[in-house]
Amino acid sequence: MSSSDRIIFIGAGGLGLTAAFNLARKNPDLKIIVFSRETTVAYSQCGMPFVLDGKIPGFDNLILYNPEVFKDLGLDVRTGTGIASIDTDRKSVTTDKGEEVHYDKLVIGTGTVPFVPPIPGTGLRGVHRLINLDDGRSILKSISSSKNAVIIGGGPIGLETAPAFLDRGINLTIIERMPQLLPSSLDPDMAVLLEEYLISKGARVMTGKGVSSINGAERVESVTVDGETIPADMVLLSAGVRPNVELARKAGFEIGPAGGIVVDPYFRVKMNNLILDDVFAAGDCAEVISAITNKPMLCAVGSVANRQASYLTDQLLGKGAPYGPVICPTVCVVGDLHIGSVGLNSRACESMGIKPISFKATGNTRARYYPGGKKINIKLISDGERIVGGQVIGEEGVHGRINTLSLGIKKGITPIELADMETCYAPPVSPMIDPMTYAAEMLALRCARKK
Template sequence: MRIIIIGCGDAGISAAFSALRENPKAEILVIEKKGYFYPKCPLPFVLEGDVKIEDIVTPLSKLFANSGINYETDEVVGVDTENKVVQTKNNRFTYDCLIIATGSKAVIPPIKGVNLEGVYTLKTLEDTKKIMQRMEKSKEAVIIGGGFIGCETAASLTNKNISTTIVELLPNLLSPQFDANFSRIVENKLNENGVRMITGKSVDEIIGKDEVEAVRVGDEIIACSLVIMSVGVRPDVEFLKTIEVGKFGIKVDEKLRTSAKGVYACGDCIRIRFMVTNEPQQSGLGTVAERAGHVAGLNAAGGDATFYHTLNSMITKIFDLEIGVTGMNETMAKERGYKVVSGIAKGLSKPKYYPGGKELITKLIYHANIHKLLGAEIAGYEGVDGYLNLASMAIQKGSIMDDMLRFRYCYAPPICSAPNPMIPATENAYRKLRRRR
């Protein structure tokens, strides 16, 4: 049995090793146009120097050494699903099962001047290297887009003493993932560190002769020698002609099978569903890509696994602030017609009497009628990931207010506070419900 995997990102690697574990006798071939693997999530932090490029890059020869997995450094230009053939620039390969894990490409906004020298996206290792070279002679930068990558990049550039402006079309940064009150926590942190933010407006023009010299936002001209565009991604699926592709990517079922027999897909290139509402969407999350790769690889090799889609659990660090979200925020829930009640708890990561405790704010969003947990937003300076993962599991399990109030947790003063912030946040929501009656 020959399994071919197109792409060697988080999803492709996960698929390859999952297939190998499920069927050690299978012939597994990975086709990747680059001769190396690197994770995408660290790229904004590479700019600052916290992470070195050489520490995140692994040659495929080393990655697959002694594993039994074969690889080809080549670019796929077409797939014949009827005859089960993958056509590359330099060769053609037959397969029994095919896994498409080609990921996504950066969206390039239609702005005049977008092709000037000094204007980049931050999606690939090559982008990162170009930006780092440009940073050496840049004193001012403009970031188009105030999402996770835009905010992370702004922090990195600021820490390298580059005066940075974020221009975001929506009213708040990190929208629509966070409610406005949590977006403001990030905006305040960026402002404290000297990052300028322009929201509710777009960059109308990038100005320069050969190299970028400024951008125009409405009537304002902002001088800069570096522009980074971070306005989203789109599935990298242009070479597919006989596989059904929709608005958000390749259409797959719960086994990650595509419309073509024997063909699976995983990672940023597929359409997935939001677990709370079952709405279709695209996901650019590494965690989702890794899990999807695991399921696709196992199933292609003869196993039977189900992909349970996503809660959009996201977390980042902006300067020293940790902030994350899972499930639906309050705004999103109300827009979809849910009757909701939210509870907020503010406290410290350790007891007041214990040194080193840091601010922590927790917001839980509940269905007002059935008391089911729909989402959580958490911000603080340590421990945010643990509380966020707890909320994610609670949502997946369909937990209600009573479950959270009965939750039994661990406690030690040097590590965490008591009660667990999930409990006072739930109590706050419960009190609001009682007052409504």
């Protein structure tokens, strides 16, 4: 790519801004423009629940880079500017202010949009989302005077925010339409542990029930669910996210079966069945390939977007390597509880035609005589041959085990290989027999019996 080329990024999230940074550092002569609809960029979205619950002092702590840094790098970051359309013939984008800007290479990193349930009252005052810093500040402002709050949706961001209400003594009701919390990561028997934890902290959890309306004159006053009216002076909508693909769809780029933009292993979009050489999409708005099923899937995870940004940078510099399939490990922190998942859960297995064989074990995170150890719950899932998924819930040791599973599943390990994994041991940090290797051993026996 010539150094006089102009690269345009649409979206300044974990994918776009990271790739733009990388590019500017590696080739300072490039002309790079980053458009963002938002007024503030380069902040951590994932940190917001922990500002609300007081663990992090303030929202300013979440701002990762001062705008001065962009200037120093020669990046032209245009905040508060959305893109209205893309014209691939003219190789240009048009801003929502009507300005047409030419590109040589275009990167779509538009991320996700929150799903807003189609019910009355979502526009009332006091009904919040938690997408950007303004949302966070607005929740923080009203939370101190709140007495009754409702979280609609049992997804990670909403649940991570639950302690912000509970720790303040606010009556909190969590409503999830599916019969369990975190339905996209957990099996029902694991989700129960999270539900019990939230109940122990004072929350009311209603699963398998849809909200029929949010009620109030100008401000929210209550929420109606399953015929019951629950008082609410605050509502947090957290009913999941969808890939933000409207702009791409309008431009004629192919949208895949999972709902994201279709890209090849070099992040190139498709149009009329042809791969475009100058338009790329990555991050939460694009589909990825599952390392387990080889089918397209979504993976709206910051660490994956960040890794894609590295590959995309090389691609834009003309030395790209193919980006491989993903496992998509996640961890969600709800108060003291860490909830991790990786690969397929049982429901995902069944929807892929895989008959899941699983084993669930409970163990300790330290030698049983060492004070302060925590219970840890591990569920492993196999397709009968390999490990295809894992779920881990506990107050410590979750992150490390999920990452081990992430590597193992990608390498195609079998239950017996995981059972044979050597684990390090010292009484203050681990039991001699890791509960994960124990679970793997029992899973291997179960798989052998089913053969």
